[in-house]
Amino acid sequence: MTGLKGFFSSRWGPIATGVVVGVLAPILVKLGNPGNMGICAACFTRDIAGALGLHRAGVVQYIRPEIIGFVLGALVASLAAREFRPRTGSSPFIRFFLGMFAMIGALVFLGCPWRAYLRLSGGDWNAIPGIAGLVVGVLIGVVFLKMGFSLGRNRPAPKALGWAMPLLMVVFLAFLIFAPQFGRDAEGAATGPIFFSAKGPGAMYAPLLFSLAVGLLIGILAQRSRFCTIGAIRDLAILRDAYLFWGVVALIVAAAITNLALGQFKPGFADQPVAHTNTLWNFGGMVLAGLAFTLAGGCPGRQLFLSGEGDADAAVFVLGMLGGAFVAHTYSTASSPAGVGAFGPIMVVVGLVFCLVVGLTMRERRT
Amino acid sequence: MSEAYGVVLFFTTSSAIRGEKVAKRQGLRVKLIPTPRQLSSDCGMALRFAWRDADDVRRCLEEAGVENDGLHRI
Numbered sequence: 500m501t502g503l504k505g506f507f508s509s510r511w512g513p514i515a516t517g518v519v520v521g522v523l524a525p526i527l528v529k530l531g532n533p534g535n536m537g538i539c540a541a542c543f544t545r546d547i548a549g550a551l552g553l554h555r556a557g558v559v560q561y562i563r564p565e566i567i568g569f570v571l572g573a574l575v576a577s578l579a580a581r582e583f584r585p586r587t588g589s590s591p592f593i594r595f596f597l598g599m600f601a602m603i604g605a606l607v608f609l610g611c612p613w614r615a616y617l618r619l620s621g622g623d624w625n626a627i628p629g630i631a632g633l634v635v636g637v638l639i640g641v642v643f644l645k646m647g648f649s650l651g652r653n654r655p656a657p658k659a660l661g662w663a664m665p666l667l668m669v670v671f672l673a674f675l676i677f678a679p680q681f682g683r684d685a686e687g688a689a690t691g692p693i694f695f696s697a698k699g700p701g702a703m704y705a706p707l708l709f710s711l712a713v714g715l716l717i718g719i720l721a722q723r724s725r726f727c728t729i730g731a732i733r734d735l736a737i738l739r740d741a742y743l744f745w746g747v748v749a750l751i752v753a754a755a756i757t758n759l760a761l762g763q764f765k766p767g768f769a770d771q772p773v774a775h776t777n778t779l780w781n782f783g784g785m786v787l788a789g790l791a792f793t794l795a796g797g798c799p800g801r802q803l804f805l806s807g808e809g810d811a812d813a814a815v816f817v818l819g820m821l822g823g824a825f826v827a828h829t830y831s832t833a834s835s836p837a838g839v840g841a842f843g844p845i846m847v848v849v850g851l852v853f854c855l856v857v858g859l860t861m862r863e864r865r866t
Numbered sequence: 867m868s869e870a871y872g873v874v875l876f877f878t879t880s881s882a883i884r885g886e887k888v889a890k891r892q893g894l895r896v897k898l899i900p901t902p903r904q905l906s907s908d909c910g911m912a913l914r915f916a917w918r919d920a921d922d923v924r925r926c927l928e929e930a931g932v933e934n935d936g937l938h939r940i
Contacts, residue, residue: 508903652877
């Protein structure tokens with residue numbers, strides 16, 4: 500056990516996590532998940548928002564067990580390692596909006612950083628401007644960090660607070676399994692939610708137990724190794740340290756090999772699954788997402804893992820992502836394979852202005 | 867025997883960056899590193915220093931008012 504513990508604390512931890520994600524994500528696609536979307540923290544949270552009825556885009560509604568697994572896996576790992584520490588107080592209200600705009604930006608590109616890397620390894624070259632935007636967003640965030648940006652420190656909180664998010668995930672799991680119908684029309688007939696897509700990406704999913712198991716495994720590994728796709732770029736920029744970065748490289752390489760082996764590697768720009776070819780806004784959307792994630796201290800995956808180990812501020816960020824899904828699919832800012840949404844570009848600009856104001860005004864208070 | 871090191875843990879990334887700045891201004895040999903995994907902390911960055919400088923590092927951070935989560939020998 501000590502050996503295993505040491506392994507995940509070592510520089511091999513993020514690499515091992517990256518390899519596991521890189522191998523399992525394409526397998527999830529093979530087993531039913533949408534193309535190049537074996538795992539996507541943004542898309543999957545968006546699907547959950549749709550299933551709950553927070554938006555009514557009928558093609559993207561499903562309670563994704565991977566997300567539930569992420570949180571519960573991190574919970575289990577943190578409990579086992581005595582790292583479960585309920586805490587809060589680091590500007591949760593601001594974090595809600597960072598989560599919201601991160602989601603809005605990600606849905607202009609059509610994917611979180613994880614999916615950006617997975618799209619790249621599936622041969623979707625539209626991911627390249629997305630990843631370039633992500634790097635630019637993180638670097639802008641690093642400038643703010645160097646100028647003294649801070650959301651303030653958190654404080655220990657009562658144990659119960661840390662259990663709230665895992666409990667919410669258990670409720671989601673129950674919704675997924677029992678599919679209760681809460682909506683009723685005038686005649687009393689069930690109208691949903693809970694909604695499940697009949698067609699489109701929301702209707703494409705791997706078997707529940709397999710998805711949940713993959714989510715749990717990744718949640719455990721990532722909690723132990725601190726795998727973070729945003730921290731990877733940030734630490735490279737500030738510390739010149741590639742500890743987390745090698746995890747991302749491992750993910751891309753492992754996923755590319757797995758995609759090749761499964762016959763899922765299809766290089767090109769056109770006709771990629773759940774993607775569009777607008778280079779400018781593939782880039783712009785991810786600048787916003789990268790900046791918002793950096794200001795909040797981690798990629799969406801990391802926010803989910805943190806929420807599982809008791810970080811209530813990260814949990815609020817995740818709620819903000821649900822809110823962002825509501826905005827994106829109700830106010831026509833989300834892209835679709837047909838192209839960028841009507842209000843996508845303007846909302847990216849609004850989000851960037853919001854992040855710039857936050858970055859300039861939220862500063863460490865000197866003690 | 868190799869030189870003994872210590873790290874300062876912080877609550878936020880910006881404290882860590884400010885900590886590095888003030889320590890370097892005092893001529894202390896410090897380096898920002900990813901927080902050693904076995905030392906759990908809220909912030910992913912820690913400040914490494916030679917353990918024999920521990921008192922100077924502590925004083926320097928205190929004088930500059932950089933909030934931290936303590937000095938730890940590694």
